[in-house]
Amino acid sequence: MCGQPAGAAADGLKAMFKESEIIVSSRLRLARNVKDFPFPGWASEKERVDMCGMLRAALDKTNALKGSLFVDMAQLQDTERDLLKERHLISNELSERGQGSGLVVSVDEQMAIMINEEDHLRMQMISVGQKLPEAWERLNALDSELENQVEYAFSPRLGYITACPSNVGTGLRASVMLHLPGLKLQEEVEPAINGLEKLGLAVRGLWGEGSEAWGNMFQVSNLSSLGESEEAIIAGMLRTIEEIVGHEGNARARLLESKKTFLLDQVGRALGVLRNARILSSREAIELLSLLRLGAEMDVVKHVDTGDVSQLMLLTQPGHLQKIVETTLEAQERDEMRAAMIRRRLGGAVVEE
Amino acid sequence: MCGQPAGAAADGLKAMFKESEIIVSSRLRLARNVKDFPFPGWASEKERVDMCGMLRAALDKTNALKGSLFVDMAQLQDTERDLLKERHLISNELSERGQGSGLVVSVDEQMAIMINEEDHLRMQMISVGQKLPEAWERLNALDSELENQVEYAFSPRLGYITACPSNVGTGLRASVMLHLPGLKLQEEVEPAINGLEKLGLAVRGLWGEGSEAWGNMFQVSNLSSLGESEEAIIAGMLRTIEEIVGHEGNARARLLESKKTFLLDQVGRALGVLRNARILSSREAIELLSLLRLGAEMDVVKHVDTGDVSQLMLLTQPGHLQKIVETTLEAQERDEMRAAMIRRRLGGAVVEE
Numbered sequence: 001m002c003g004q005p006a007g008a009a010a011d012g013l014k015a016m017f018k019e020s021e022i023i024v025s026s027r028l029r030l031a032r033n034v035k036d037f038p039f040p041g042w043a044s045e046k047e048r049v050d051m052c053g054m055l056r057a058a059l060d061k062t063n064a065l066k067g068s069l070f071v072d073m074a075q076l077q078d079t080e081r082d083l084l085k086e087r088h089l090i091s092n093e094l095s096e097r098g099q100g101s102g103l104v105v106s107v108d109e110q111m112a113i114m115i116n117e118e119d120h121l122r123m124q125m126i127s128v129g130q131k132l133p134e135a136w137e138r139l140n141a142l143d144s145e146l147e148n149q150v151e152y153a154f155s156p157r158l159g160y161i162t163a164c165p166s167n168v169g170t171g172l173r174a175s176v177m178l179h180l181p182g183l184k185l186q187e188e189v190e191p192a193i194n195g196l197e198k199l200g201l202a203v204r205g206l207w208g209e210g211s212e213a214w215g216n217m218f219q220v221s222n223l224s225s226l227g228e229s230e231e232a233i234i235a236g237m238l239r240t241i242e243e244i245v246g247h248e249g250n251a252r253a254r255l256l257e258s259k260k261t262f263l264l265d266q267v268g269r270a271l272g273v274l275r276n277a278r279i280l281s282s283r284e285a286i287e288l289l290s291l292l293r294l295g296a297e298m299d300v301v302k303h304v305d306t307g308d309v310s311q312l313m314l315l316t317q318p319g320h321l322q323k324i325v326e327t328t329l330e331a332q333e334r335d336e337m338r339a340a341m342i343r344r345r346l347g348g349a350v351v352e353e
Numbered sequence: 354m355c356g357q358p359a360g361a362a363a364d365g366l367k368a369m370f371k372e373s374e375i376i377v378s379s380r381l382r383l384a385r386n387v388k389d390f391p392f393p394g395w396a397s398e399k400e401r402v403d404m405c406g407m408l409r410a411a412l413d414k415t416n417a418l419k420g421s422l423f424v425d426m427a428q429l430q431d432t433e434r435d436l437l438k439e440r441h442l443i444s445n446e447l448s449e450r451g452q453g454s455g456l457v458v459s460v461d462e463q464m465a466i467m468i469n470e471e472d473h474l475r476m477q478m479i480s481v482g483q484k485l486p487e488a489w490e491r492l493n494a495l496d497s498e499l500e501n502q503v504e505y506a507f508s509p510r511l512g513y514i515t516a517c518p519s520n521v522g523t524g525l526r527a528s529v530m531l532h533l534p535g536l537k538l539q540e541e542v543e544p545a546i547n548g549l550e551k552l553g554l555a556v557r558g559l560w561g562e563g564s565e566a567w568g569n570m571f572q573v574s575n576l577s578s579l580g581e582s583e584e585a586i587i588a589g590m591l592r593t594i595e596e597i598v599g600h601e602g603n604a605r606a607r608l609l610e611s612k613k614t615f616l617l618d619q620v621g622r623a624l625g626v627l628r629n630a631r632i633l634s635s636r637e638a639i640e641l642l643s644l645l646r647l648g649a650e651m652d653v654v655k656h657v658d659t660g661d662v663s664q665l666m667l668l669t670q671p672g673h674l675q676k677i678v679e680t681t682l683e684a685q686e687r688d689e690m691r692a693a694m695i696r697r698r699l700g701g702a703v704v705e706e
Contacts, residue, residue, distance in 0.1 A: 261689060265631035272625030276704060278618035336614060351629060 021297045021306070022245045023130040024177040024217065027088070028139050028234075031162045031171035032121040032146075033153040039163040040101070040116040048100025052115050058149045059104050059113055064142035068111070073101040079328060082319025085207070088126060092207070093117050110135075111142065118163045119171075121146075130241065132174055132234050140230070159226065169226030174237045177206070178244060181216040181294040182251035185259075185266060189216075192247055196220055199240055206286070215286035215313060220244070252298060267295035268351040275346055279332075280339040285316050289342075295351065304349035312345060374650045374659070375598045376483040377530040377570065380441065381492050381587075384515045384524035385474040385499075386506040392516040393454070393469040401453025405468050411502045412457050412466055417495035421464070426454040432681060435672025438560070441479060445560070446470050463488075464495065471516045472524075474499075483594065485527055485587050493583070512579065522579030527590045530559075531597060534569040534647040535604035538612075538619060542569075545600055549573055552593055559639070568639035568666060573597070605651060620648035621704040628699055632685075633692040638669050642695075648704065657702035665698060 033039060034055075040048055059065050071084070073094065081095040089112040090103055097116065104113040114122040123142060125135035153161040159169040167173070183189045193203045204219045205211035220241065222233055255263045270291035274280075280288075293309045295301035314320060316338045322329050329337065386392060387408075393401055412418050424437070426447065434448040442465040443456055454469040467475040476495060478488040506514040512522040520526070536542045546556045557572045558564035573594065575586055608616045623644035627633075633641075646662045648654035667673060669691045675682050682690065 261631045265692070268629030268631060269626050272627075272629030273622050274625075276621035276625030278614050278621060339618070 018297075019242075019245050020129045022179055022248045023241065024179050024310070025088070025126060025128055026130050026132050026135065026174070026176045027124060027126050028132060028135045028175075029122055029124040029173050030139060030143055031119040031160065031167045031173075032123065032143070033161060033163070034120050035151040035153045037120065040118065040120065041163060043100075043116075045100055048116050051120055052100050052102050055115050055121060055150070056102060056104065058146060061149065062142060062145040064138065064145055065104060065106055065111065065113070067107045069105045069107075071103040071105065073097045073103070074099045079319055079322040082317070083323050084319075086314060086317040086319045089124075090114060091117060091122070094122075111138070119167070130176060130238075132176075132238060136230060136234055166223065167225055169224075170228070170230050170233065172225050172230050172233055173221050174234050175219050175221035176237070176241055178218045178220060178241070178248070179216055179290065179293065180218055180244075180248050180251075181290050182248050182255060184216045185255060185263070185294075186251045188247070188251060189213075189218075192244060193218070196240065196244065200224060201237070201240060214283055215290035217286075217290070252294070256298065263295075263298070264300060264351055267291050267300055271295070271301060271346070271349055271351055274342050275349070276343070277339045279335045280316075280342065281335055282317055282338065285338055285342060286313055289313050289316075292346075292349070300352050302350050302352060304346060308345060312342060316341060371650075372595075372598050373482045375532055375601050376594065377532050377663070378441070378479060378481055379483050379485050379488065379527070379529045380477060380479050381485060381488045381528075382475055382477040382526050383492060383496055384472045384513065384520045384526075385476065385496070386472050386514060386516070387474075388504040388506045390473065393471065393473065394516060396453075396469075398453055401469050404473060405453050405455050408468050408474060408503070409455060409457065411499060414502065415495060415498040417491065417498055418457060418459055418464065418466070420460045422458045422460075424456040424458065426456070427451045432672055432675040435670070436676050437672075439667060439670040439672045442477075443467060444470060444475070447475075464491070472520070483529060483591075485529075485591060489583060489587055519576070520578055522577075523581070523583050523586065525578050525583050525586055526574050527587050528572050528574035529590070529594055531571045531573060531594070531601070532569055532643065532646065533571055533597075533601050533604075534643050535601050535608060537569045538608060538616070538647075539604045541600070541604060542566075542571075545597060546571070549593065549597065553577065554590070554593060567636055568643035570639075570643070605647070609651065616648075616651070617653060617704055620644050620653055624648070624654060624699070624702055624704055627695050628702070629696070630692045632688045633669075633695065634688055635670055635691065638691055638695060639666055642666050642669075645699075645702070653705050655703050655705060657699060661698060665695060669694060 034051065037043070037051060038047060043051065056070055059068070084090045084103070085092065085095050089105060089109070091114065094101060094103065094114045094117040101116040104115070105111070110126055112124045112126060114124070123139060125139045127135050155161055160171040162168050162171055180189060180192070183192050196203050200223055202221050202223050204221070205213040206215060206217040206219070222237055225233065270288040274288050274292060289309055289312055292301060292304065293306060296304045296306045296309055318334055321334050321337055325337070387404065390396070390404060391400060396404065409423055412421070437443040437456065438445065438448050442458060442462070444467065447454060447456065447467045447470040450469065456468070457466040458464070463479055465477045465479060467477070476492060478492045480488050508514055513524040515521050515524055533542060533545070536545050549556050553576055555574050555576050557574070558566040559568060559570040559572070575590055578586065623641040627641050627645060642662055642665055645654060645657065646659060649657050649659045649662055668677070671687055674687050674690055678690070
């Protein structure tokens with residue numbers, strides 16, 4: 001799909017790289033609608049408010065969401081919307097909704113149910129690393145509990161009915177967020193993405209549909225949810241992901257093997273700027289943190305924790321920064337606060353000599 | 354000529370900046386030709402070889418050049434030519450000459466006489482900082498000593514005759530190398546250069562005619578050498594230079610006063626890359642060293658010596674690098690050696706908190 005394997009040595013090295021470092025997170029979502037009610041885009045505000053109240057009550061009664069938190073979209077500040085988006089708990093689309101739309105978040109923040117986004121229900125399971133089979137079990141349990149209370153729009157021929165035809169059938173979308181800095185440094189990202197797209201998968205950027213791949217983060221998801229069982233969709237996805245993880249591992253092994261100086265240069269420059277800049281945009285920060293994360297995972301950067309680096313990728317986003325100081329900041333203020341936070345947190349990191 | 358003064362505070366701060374830091378070096382050169390002999394471009398190889406031998410002997414007899422070194426251009430390796438160019442001892446044009454061209458260098462390396470460049474003689478005085486009046490005294494003394502031995506091509510109406518009409522008259526060109534990173538960061542370089550050009554001065558890059566201003570280095574020189582005395586040419590030049598030095602000082606003062614974070618960001622990023630890169634081109638190195646030099650001169654970078662920084666600007670050039678290892682290096686090898694040398698030398702430098 002991309003590049004050539006570099007022989008037995010590279011195959012040996014490949015085992016060094018943990019799948020869990022390349023698959024940053026995984027997400028499953030089920031789209032469901034209530035029978036005989038208009039989709040949110042066609043409903044009146046009153047209908048949406050009623051639907052939201054009804055679904056909130058139904059979700060509240062499930063064991064899966066015991067003790068969950070309800071967020072009314074109409075009550076949110078811009079900063080709070082940004083924060084939820086940065087955590088990937090809500091979509092761009094829900095973040096623009098107000099009255100009659102809401103979010104239910106489980107205690108562990110792994111389940112996030114969007115009410116009246118494009119469909120009445122968008123039930124999501126979000127996990128760190130690749131945990132699609134476990135996530136499916138939990139999501140399926142919630143779906144079954146809910147089906148006892150709510151009659152879904154369902155066609156025996158097509159499956160679950162959704163606002164957009166692309167979700168009809170299982171209503172399932174499985175996605176994983178992949179961190180592919182090795183392929184990027186080897187200039188092999190394009191062929192890898194083309195390969196995934198030929199296999200019927202969608203590749204998007206860090207912030208979903210239409211966004212760019214900031215920080216070498218690529219969201220890969222299935223396009224079709226019709227004609228296959230949920231288990232088959234997930235299994236197909238996992239096979240493809242395993243392959244791309246192998247390519248990324250291989251790209252990293254070849255960097256160590258034959259482009260070590262280039263690797264140290266790229267990682268060193270990133271660390272040098274992160275430790276010394278006073279003004280950093282969120283885009284630049286995430287690009288540089290991506291390279292630093294690669295360096296930490298490949299053990300060429302010392303005295304830095306990969307967990308710290310991935311936390312910084314999230315904490316330095318606009319919504320999170322503003323949440324920390326509990327006030328609205330201008331872009332320039334955010335850029336300075338971001339740089340100061342990163343400088344402080346990466347104080348001891350050095351690249352190997 | 355460029356920007357607006359920023360009031361009394363800036364005027365006060367301006368005094369902090371030493372002229373000697375902004376005027377990196379100064380150079381005087383006299384063009385002379387021997388009467389009744391063809392210019393080098395029109396002479397046969399035999400004529401050039403004879404002329405070179407005759408002038409070398411004459412120069413050797415002067416007090417000004419006692420103990421000087423003669424370099425035969427026909428005997429030089431490419432690396433040695435680069436080295437002489439990087440030290441500004443020879444021009445691009447002389448570096449391309451062979452048989453019948455040469456260079457006489459004084460013991461202190463401040464006088465460099467090019468034989469059979471465009472003219473029979475190009476006598477240069479090169480000084481650190483601004484020392485044009487002193488340089489003129491020394492150069493004038495050499496010229497007088499030589500005139501006792503050699504009959505120059507001279508017209509009572511025009512003055513000294515030269516191969517190119519632009520040098521006819523005094524044959525004098527005065528230049529100073531200015532380091533203008535403050536104006537660059539304030540985006541005021543363009544108007545400053547336009548102002549100098551309107552005053553009849555030529556502005557060139559670090560490597561002379563046709564070159565770009567690497568590392569914010571600008572070579573400013575007089576265009577006309579006709580119709581004014583040598584002293585008047587030098588005095589006029591000094592008045593203009595004083596003005597531009599004032600503008601640079603003012604630009605630096607305003608950076609400290611109202612753009613301190615931006616200044617620390619730019620200087621910090623430069624230091625961060627210099628201390629961490631493993632591959633550095635000579636262009637990138639000189640650009641980053643220019644910013645570091647600014648930081649050191651403005652005392653926002655600690656534990657770094659400005660002399661070390663300007664020495665690195667020279668030592669990391671291709672000819673100097675190859676001289677150190679006494680061998681020819683590929684571009685990639687030079688880029689790695691350059692980065693390693695800089696990393697080692699700047700080990701302790703930090704930007705103020």
